[in-house]
Amino acid sequence: MKKKDWEVRDMDGFAKRIGLHVAEYMEIPRKQLKNYIKVFNIKEISKQYCTEKDGRYFIDDQSIDSIVEDVSDWIIGIDLAALAADDKLNCYWDDDLNEMVFQTAQSEKK
Numbered sequence: 001m002k003k004k005d006w007e008v009r010d011m012d013g014f015a016k017r018i019g020l021h022v023a024e025y026m027e028i029p030r031k032q033l034k035n036y037i038k039v040f041n042i043k044e045i046s047k048q049y050c051t052e053k054d055g056r057y058f059i060d061d062q063s064i065d066s067i068v069e070d071v072s073d074w075i076i077g078i079d080l081a082a083l084a085a086d087d088k089l090n091c092y093w094d095d096d097l098n099e100m101v102f103q104t105a106q107s108e109k110k
Contacts, residue, residue, distance in 0.1 A: 008050060008057040015042035018064075022071045036075045045070050 008014045019042050023033040049063035059067075080102060083089035091102045 003060045003062070005051070005058040005060050008046070008059055011043050011046065011057060012039060015039045015046055018042055018046065018067055018071060022068055022075065025068075026072060026075060028075070036078045037071060041074070042067075042071055045074075 016039055019033055019037065019039065020030060022028075023030055028036070046059070046067050047057065049066050050057040050059045052058075080089065080091065084091045084102075089102055089104055091100055093099075094101045
């Protein structure tokens, strides 16, 4: 089966709809979404997954899923950073694991 490409004629509108979809899925009130990510950022993420032909953008279903995942990850990252800034969560880079490690202050005391 050949994959279907969709033309994104209004990148601003597309980015807004993606943001609203992610907010609904993550149960974030619409008005709070702008505290996590801007439409500009969603547009830039979206463009990374689009194919550009003659100044027009095209995207497939799999790329839309990737955009939604990246926007969700961005929002989760903002929340994790806020928790770390409020000393509710400790985070550090583990060279052995080659990844960021998060732990609550409670688990650190054990």
